[in-house]
Amino acid sequence: MTAPEQAPPRASTAPDGDAAPGAPAPAADADGDHTYEIGSPVPADGVDMWRLAVEARTLDANSRYAYVLWCRDFARTSVIARRDDGRAVGYVTGYLRPENGALLIWQVCVDPVARGAGLAGRMLDAAWDQAVAAAGVERMETTITPDNASSIRLFTKFAERHGTTIEREDLFGPDLLGDSHEPEDLYLIGPIAADKGEA
Numbered sequence: 369m370t371a372p373e374q375a376p377p378r379a380s381t382a383p384d385g386d387a388a389p390g391a392p393a394p395a396a397d398a399d400g401d402h403t404y405e406i407g408s409p410v411p412a413d414g415v416d417m418w419r420l421a422v423e424a425r426t427l428d429a430n431s432r433y434a435y436v437l438w439c440r441d442f443a444r445t446s447v448i449a450r451r452d453d454g455r456a457v458g459y460v461t462g463y464l465r466p467e468n469g470a471l472l473i474w475q476v477c478v479d480p481v482a483r484g485a486g487l488a489g490r491m492l493d494a495a496w497d498q499a500v501a502a503a504g505v506e507r508m509e510t511t512i513t514p515d516n517a518s519s520i521r522l523f524t525k526f527a528e529r530h531g532t533t534i535e536r537e538d539l540f541g542p543d544l545l546g547d548s549h550e551p552e553d554l555y556l557i558g559p560i561a562a563d564k565g566e567a
Contacts, residue, residue: 404487406494409439409448409459416456417448420477427475435461444502445471447494449487457482460495470507470558471499476522488522493529500562507558511539513550523555530560 409417414436421429438446442463449458457479465472473495478488499505508526512519527534539554 403452404449406447406449406491408443409446411436411440413448414439417459424477445499447491449491458487458491460491462495464503470509471505473510492526506560510555511552527557532558532560
């Protein structure tokens with residue numbers, strides 16, 4: 369479901385992120401030098417998240433309402449990245465699985481001009497840090513289609529940064545998703561010690 373850097377660059381603006389929620393770091397994007405801030409979304413951010421998902425053309429874009437509701441109900445496990453001029457340039461959506469308490473990352477989206485600068489990884493770290501602070505999570509899960517090498521790389525690097533393992537399992541195939549959708553593989557990351565990745 370994640371697609372941080374798969375689509376070819378398009379003419380929409382986007383940024384770079386920072387290493388921790390609320391702590392902007394300088395970076396450059398295709399529109400020039402900017403600073404960026406990554407933090408918890410509010411319902412109004414759902415409109416920008418929906419726009420980014422639709423423009424990406426690589427994600428299963430949900431309804432505008434779904435993103436607004438997501439920002440209300442799952443703000444503690446999701447993040448949005450904004451440039452210093454206020455423009456939203458990326459997001460990560462996640463939720464805590466009721467069965468095992470793992471943070472499941474649903475979507476990672478980065479505006480094309482911000483790609484290649486590490487924003488997806490910084491947003492993923494920020495979403496993780498928020499979930500740890502809110503619920504003491506120890507594991508992350510995500511689903512990725514087999515052809516999405518950039519997302520597999522993103523989550524593999526996350527596991528490496530946090531000193532833990534990543535494993536793949538079959539999850540949903542064409543029998544459930546239909547022939548027009550690639551299978552979704554489940555990636556299991558963890559356990560992650562509380563002090564990993566903080567250096």
